[in-house]
Amino acid sequence: MYFTPRRYAFTPFPSSPPDAEPETAVVVGAGPVGLALALGLSRRGVPVTVLEAGDSVVYGSRAICLSRHSLEVLERLGVGEEFAERSLPWTSGRSFHRDAEVLSFEMPHVDGDVRTPMVNLSQSVAEQILVDEIGRTDSCTVRWQCRVLDCTEQDGVVTVRIATPEGQRELRTRWLIAADGARSTVRESLGLHLNGTSYEGRYVIADIHWRSPLPTERRVWFDPPSNPGSTIILHRQPDDIWRVDYQLGPDDDPEAEIAEQRIRDRITRHLDWLLGNTEPWTLEWSSLYRAHSLSLDSYRHGRVLFAGDAAHLVPIFGVRGLNSGLEDADTLAWTLASVVGGTADPALLDTYAAERREAWRQNVEQAEKSTLFMTPGTHGYAMTRDAVLTLAHRRPVLRHLINPRQSSATHSRASPLTCAATRDESPDPVPGDPIPDRAVLAESAPGQVPSSVNIERGSDFTVLGVRTAPGALTDFAQSLRKRLAPAVGVRALVTHHGNGHERAIPCPEERLLDDSAGNLESAFGAEPGEVFVIRPDGLLLGRFPGPDHLGAPEELADHILQGGSR
């Protein structure tokens, strides 16, 4: 086995005494979303307990593609470096129809980008990195072998009934977060259902250990000679592990197809055809997959909040599942911490729920197209898919239909939290958009330090001035910080052209960024003097023509803390 999961023992604990103060937050599910959320909450001073039914992280690659935006989230959680070291970056892909190439695509990336658009890493490794980090974090605990049976809410307390190796326990908590995946017990316990569309096609997904000269890029074969009628996807992972996904035909029996010998036969045929392969390989893991576009109607039910697959499912094509789950965790961490800390109204959690459901809709809009193409469920879509593939080499516009539309960060333009644009035609990013990360040079006492926007803003609200006058943001940032503390901090960043030490008035509140090359200004479509207010999750709350247009910091704080519902 290429990955040997560490086994965790059950740590005995008593049920919560009925007269004691309940726990602050309990997360159900030690998948990547639950773990990231637990870390995010604990980083903001919220004590968290994670309940996990199993005794280890998952085995198998599962959600292997992490987007640039997800890496920013992980960096803010303090594990970015390890994810970067252990993953394989990639930027491009190729698609083939039978034995002819019909598409070669390059994901958007420009000079000044801090990360590649995508990296590949097994979910097993991703979860283990997060579990290890939690092990080093105070007030954050994973309780293994704790299977949630059900939950009930009464008088502002959620009681969770848990099956453990030593019998049943009950935990009482102020907030319960269901991150327990597609088959969420919490969701079932509350009688809630996912609504939407399930697609017909089924895929076998498998990890193989194989030394191959193929590059790190996404490759797809439609109707390959090795497996006529099927679609095969190949992704490289670290340590000579390759992920192979292939579509089953409508007449294939999924139970028979998941048998090891059957999987070996299909993959062997493809590798032999592809490379005349003589390199031995081993089958490490396999599973069966069916695409769904399903969601809860709301991700908040009283004191129970939903995140990741427990809240919503999106088709695998375009890799939006885990990446959108990490967005959930990122947004929920600062909003819930603000409510727990007593600064924010619980209405902020309704804003979380509304924003993230809208994000699901955005993801489904893109993923649906990819899914109809990758796994056409009707005769009509199958006929046109084959025609498009046949014509693609003559008609370049049709190649866009083959493009997998890889995941990109979702926006919150329609959120009540987002401040309306102050210009009729605001350039990108518009309020609600995810801001781009860019390499910058930060001024510090010994000299300039290579950094990035994501590093400089950290997990706080950020007021970013583009060549604003020295001190122009100081009072605003300080006043906003007083209102948002302690769950959320506030930073002021100011760009300049040239030597920051030339600034006449020292402003310790304002961190100076050298943007002489104009990378940041260009990425933000910014005018000199413009001010950007950026949320902790990297979404643009608003852009203002100058510091004088920010209004009173108390008003903005009220707006944020009341979930934009004023």
Add this chain to the structure above:
Amino acid sequence: MTTVGSAHGLEQSVAHAEFVWRTVSEAIDTVPESDREAFLTRFVLLAALDHLDADELTALIAEARESR
């Protein structure tokens, strides 16, 4: 091979291609299997009558034949 990742100017033609793909797919799915071929033939005749001159029609027939 054309790279499509940075093709901002093609938005309209891509949107049209998507519309054509989805509309034709769903139209095929609305007719009984026994009528599919006849439906597509009627559809092509109508499209050609309304939108193609003789040279265009001949060229497209050749392209479709050669693309098999």
